[in-house]
Amino acid sequence: GEGPRPDRRAFAILIDRHSPGGVIEAVINLTSRVIEEWKRVEDVMPILTPTDLGFIERVARSDPRVIQACQDIGIYDMSQVYFDAWAIGIDERWGRDRRLQQGLPYYRRKPEDNQYAHPLDFIVIADTETEEILSVDVRTVDGERTRPPLKQQNYLPTSLQHGYPYDTLKPIHITQPDGVSFQLHGNMLHWAGYKMHISFNYWEGIVLSDISIYNPVEKRQRPLFYRISVAEMVVPYGCPEPPHHQKQAFDVGEYGMGLMTNSLRLGCDCKGVIQYLDGVISGQQGTPVVVKNAICIHEEDNGLLVKHTDFRDARSISARDRRLIISQIVTAANYDYRFYHTFTLDGTYKLEVRLTRILNTYCLHPSETANPYGTEVAHGVTAHNHQHIFSLRIDPEIDGLENEVQECDAVPLQYTDDSKANPYGNGFFCRQRAVEGASLASLGRSWDIVNPTKVNPVCKKPVGYKILNSQYPGLLAQEGSIVRQRAAFATKPLWVVPFKDFRLYPAGNYVCQSTGEAHQSGNETLEGWVSDAKHADIVCYVQFGLTHIPRTEDFPIMPAEPVSVTLRAANFFQSSPALPFLTLPQNRDTNSQLAGL
Template structure:
């Protein structure tokens, strides 16, 4: 296979060569039933689905693990049932159309078990889908003319953020739509969100057509492009930031971390869990248990933890911004938008990383390196008591186990922190950063 790290930023795509043999999945020892699909499993699943469809023009929207049913998994883990078959779930489209189907492929039996056509739906917009808007809009003569009218002649400096807009009465469910909002950059690293343009485009993702161009006029006139720069990169701010106010803060664990990883299975301070990942939800934490040292058994805490949806209603009633009502998980995929994390700022301390493997529109495995960060942090005081009679003091420190990912949704970054503490508590913390989305 050829490893391609340039076609899709942040991803390494594993492209098959003509001489590559189809992997023999039976030759490898079975992993955990909840493990995400491997590179080889994605290759096999894509092959099964293509063969079943008998279509060359097949586009994969997703290809991910079909998790085993709870009862089957529980019986297997308890030693009372067989290992659940490995299954893959895919959403596919007939290329060039909005015709969509949900597919289940059995990787143990090497067969397609289910093929269900689904009408009047809008599958997740992948990163490859979102790239369509900018690519075709820059070449459209009508858009080139609109930009010239406000003084822009270099279309390489015009960028389009693509948005899902859901149902539109003008086209119904017959087309898979995106809305493109344009911005201008004075230079390569300029903050484009300081320079919004005064029009928007509606694009058919599958036919790659521009269906509508909507221009906002104020008092019958075009709005000028705001050219004042508001940049944040070190190259621009130069001496405006003084880092000398903070001394270095090092986090070290001389004896290593207190958690243990066996593949995707994690154990820490009595906790046991499985850490997975998919294109839509990102991190999925399953089968969370706490060992009861007195009864010598595991107590079930959670069957499954994930962020299944996140809604950001912008609330502007003026077109085209009234369509900005982002369902970030379902419409764009928290997994697809995930960052490759780096030590020092994204994660600090002694870190264990997990990679994420998803798929391209061609059904090729695509990996994000270091998509999940797992580490420990001090969590202050766990408990303390002072006996006022004899002065006896007892206290203990708390600690956090943090499983995290960071996603980029156009102008925003969302950081997800799944936190477990020594008192048996779980909580999800989210951080929102980056910059405002200015409207033209």
């Protein structure tokens, strides 16, 4: 662009260890090396870092109350007791006076044992700042403790007695003898007409910005999206009995996706010809921490892009599709999430999340059954019903900043005996309505992000991109519940709000122990941002996910389950974006061969 390059600035959150819950926000001009803003934020709790979560196992093992709780159920070696540290949804005993976390205990008879097969019947509550165990909450059933289930349910390859016969599955190799089709210039990525910037931060992990696509008809690069990221997610558990009401995991806002990102391994986590990018985040003391190979970039064949056979002369044409995938893998205690930002040759963007994990488990007393709040996945082991709802933040720039959202419902035309408009009863059409604020889910509903100032000359409609979201489960927590207040963003599949600097995260900047109030001091949430978005620079929050009723097939480790949301060109191009790819010579793969069976 024209004009001088703007100064680079960094936003930092500092924790005042001498003040409980003391948080300071700072804006630093990196060019002039000047602190431009310094503001203390009251009545909020900052994110829990890996360092914050690292002490609870060490401290709990030496706490006399924890030792006694273990001895009462036959455990005497505290080195065999392990704790998963979680943020806490609510604990009325301390409210927001202390920075809390909870420890969920498990038993391992040997280091390689699967601890989630041996859950224990108590939890601990700890103060993050003082590293003090505040309470050991022991559950009893009719006055009795529950001894841990001891049957092993392991998943490590070295522990498996019945492996798959390796010689029946032949290797599949992915090769690109001429190299990859994408280019990287620093963090700028070019591929098949797309251009975008890739960055990484401690909160969201991957952030894609300045996304554009080349239009061969107009011979220009056209902007699509200013910024895309996973801004929040919530995992509420459905068992109303204590202590499970405290399980309300906001894995983005409470822990940070960047902080939990894996270092990826070649040939294991991504397959093919791979380009990695490191992630750099701030450590506990403000020093840079490098997450090696945090981001994977690679291409995959994506089946047929187009195919048609003329039945008259049997002439057939086809073109292969391919997809560019920008991915990361996040591990949050027992859960693993694979995030795939995917682009295809027809201009489509898709975020796919593949969930693979170990279920969060709890022990069953002999007098109990798992129903109705869970499933007994192994003898004496229950896994509770829960949900995963993700929030994709989309800052659109469809051919410019003048964007708005239209709700699209496919509806039947009225049909009566004397209907003149629909005499045969087969008519239906797309009913559109402008979205300002929130939009509800409805069967067959989609949404169009359009630029009303740019009209497609062929169809005389505004250029746009369609949001296709068929995997919104709806938040099942009841109105007035604390989790529904904290996760208000998850109550609707789509929110459209005006853009404003520093408004990024729908559950607020300080999710730990938040109240969920829309206008909570220092932690405004998405509900508080809703106002008249007409003629404003808009931002969209799209919610999608699943409701998980556990199965025995999910234990001891769960096969991957995908959920996704798609943004697809809708009258953005004047003709099929697949046409240029019909001329590619690689549409016929000369390396394909007959199996010869």
